Amino acid sequence: MGEIQALRGTRDILPEEVGYWQKVEATARDILLKAAYREIRTPIFEQTELFERGIGEATDVVGKEMYTFRDRGDRSITLRPEGTAGVVRSLIEHSLYTQGGVQRLWYTGPMFRYERPQAGRQRQFHQLGVEVLGSADPRADVEVIVIATHILQSLGLKNLHLDINSVGNLEDRNAYRQALVDYLTPYKDELDPDSQERLSRNPLRILDSKDKRTQEIAQNAPSILDHLGTYSRQHFDKVQQLLTNLGISYQLNPRLVRGLDYYTHTAFEIQSDDLGAQATVCGGGRYDGLVAQLGGPETPAVGWAIGLERLILLLQKLQEPALPSMDFYIVSRGDAAEAQALVLAQQLRQAGFSVDLDLSGSAFKKQFARADRSGAIACLILGDEEAANHTVKLKWMASKEQSAISQAELLANIEELRSQLSRGWERGARGDRR
Incomplete structure (x- = not known):
């Protein structure tokens, strides 16, 4: 099949x-x-x-x-x-x-x-x-x-x-229609088949023909502007x-x-x-x-x-530059880290951020590669160590700058985070990548 x-x-x-x-x-x-x-x-x-x-x-x-x-x-x-x-x-x-x-x-x-x-x-x-x-x-x-x-x-x-x-x-077009038919009739055999049919049904449409010869004939046709x-x-x-x-x-x-x-x-x-x-x-x-x-x-x-x-x-x-599709791309590996990443993603989404959570469970290297392609402004990284300490690594994709922060502090400073994301997007749009 x-x-x-x-x-x-x-x-x-x-x-x-x-x-x-x-x-x-x-x-x-x-x-x-x-x-x-x-x-x-x-x-x-x-x-x-x-x-x-x-x-x-x-x-x-x-x-x-x-x-x-x-x-x-x-x-x-x-x-x-x-x-x-x-x-x-x-x-x-x-x-x-x-x-x-x-x-x-x-x-x-x-x-x-x-x-x-x-x-x-x-x-x-x-x-x-x-x-x-x-x-x-x-x-x-x-x-x-x-x-x-x-x-x-x-x-x-x-x-x-x-x-x-x-x-x-309607009155203008009726007057113009007759003038157009009078002009086109001697050329009827030279018009394309569709225009020959339109000559009796809808002659104004002949002016819109894409046929080269018909266009040449229509070039000298009467103008409707003279019949208004x-x-x-x-x-x-x-x-x-x-x-x-x-x-x-x-x-x-x-x-x-x-x-x-x-x-x-x-x-x-x-x-x-x-x-x-x-x-x-x-x-x-x-x-x-x-x-x-x-x-x-x-x-x-x-x-x-x-x-x-x-x-x-x-x-x-x-080729207009597209706006970033995501604020955050979250990378995680390990049972505890993956569970915390899911909770963190939902908390950030409820706070108004766009978040892509990597669900692949693959190695960090592959997840980081997807983060690079995602267009996100920042990447949040959780591994075994972060899960144990309830922290997260925050990596800015444009500058590659990276720092550790507690998950509670990240969520407690939403407006500052929003401002940082805005500056991060501006740096990325300028191409300030190291």
């Missing part, structure tokens, strides 16, 4: 990598909390109709990429391919719009699309997203862009650039002015349409020059008609999602 492995397009996030994920989650949570965003958690699977109506049946996501199945009640169920539709469904189902004011929400979790796996793109992937529901003000568009930029920069990312566009409202109505133009002008006021550089990209049908007005992407072909780290925009389209009241909204797999790839390329 063969070895059972993870399915193609899925991957294990191993302990060595999890620290990057935790750093992203902690950074985002702190920034979003300070900006008055509240976390929402929606189901991983929903009725298929939600995504067909919300995302659009003519999109690649609905037409080709969704994981859809019938459950035992013969209902059509889909693993969520994105987060916005579920948030909007929850807003409507629980009447969150009746609470008054603007709803600022954020979420994170796994999404599912049947795509060709590659670096930074999996069939089970993870997103961090925000949604601002209840405001048509251009300031909401800019606020979400600013927050995304703040999160990425706080994580140490550089070489980022912002592309923005306006896809207008008065309101759409004023809204987009205000967005650009506010970004300028905040010192956020951007470039206009009239080919930027995003992949989902619910977008209106502002569309944007934040890209990294360090990611190669899959350059987009964050994408989003305004979707003023989606809430009403799914059965709720007319509710303007704007949001974005960050692809966490791509973001983690960037962080790993930066």
Whole structure:
């Protein structure tokens, strides 16, 4: 019988990598909390109709990429391919719009699309997203862009650039759609097969094609910016002015349409020059008609999602020094020492310290080697002598300095110990190793 492995397009996030994920989650949570965003958690699977109506049946996501199945009640169920539709469904189902004011929400979790796996793109992937529901003000568009930029920069990312566009409202897009079809029809036989199909169903998506020849043809296509109505133009002008006021550089990209049908007005992407072909780290925009389209009241909204797999790839390329995983690594050998080490580990954990207790029972040399690899700030050592005297040896991993102290004294001076650990971490971060 063969070895059972993870399915193609899925991957294990191993302990060595999890620290990057935790750093992203902690950074985002702190920034979003300070900006008055509240976390929402929606189901991983929903009725298929939600995504067909919300995302659009003519999109690649609905037409080709969704994981859809019938459950035992013969209902059509889909693993969520994105987060916005579920948030909007929850807003409507629980009447969150009746609470008054603007709803600022954020979420994170796994999404599912049947795509060709590659670096930074999996069939089970993870997103961090925000949604601002209840405001048509251009300031909401800019606020979400600013927050995304703040999160990425706080994580140490550089070489980022912002592309923005306006896809207008329904009337603007209908006018532009005809102009685009008129331009592309003479080139129909030169377009890639997917774009030939989109010409009648969803011609704006042709602008997002990755086919080289199609891109060359689309380069001279009419611009949607020339087909915006008065309101759409004023809204987009205000967005650009506010970004300028905040010192956020951007470039206009009239080919930027995003992949989902619910977008209106502002569309944007934040890209990294360090990611190669899959350059987009964050994408989003305004979707003023989606809430009403799914059965709720007319509710303007704007949001974005960050692809966490791509973001983690960037962080790993930066090789940011990881925070130490542990305050203490405890080494012990001998029955009495091992028993005391277990008690000491639990007392230190209850005092708020992170502690790794070596349970191997192997020779001190092997335990010390694991202590070196652990990333701990200090090592506590108990042998027969320490057990008999109820002492412990305290070894600072950065400087290799070592001293003996009674276990009672160690536990009686928690604040001093905390201060010593902080100084020990700073020495280690500077590389002050002898």
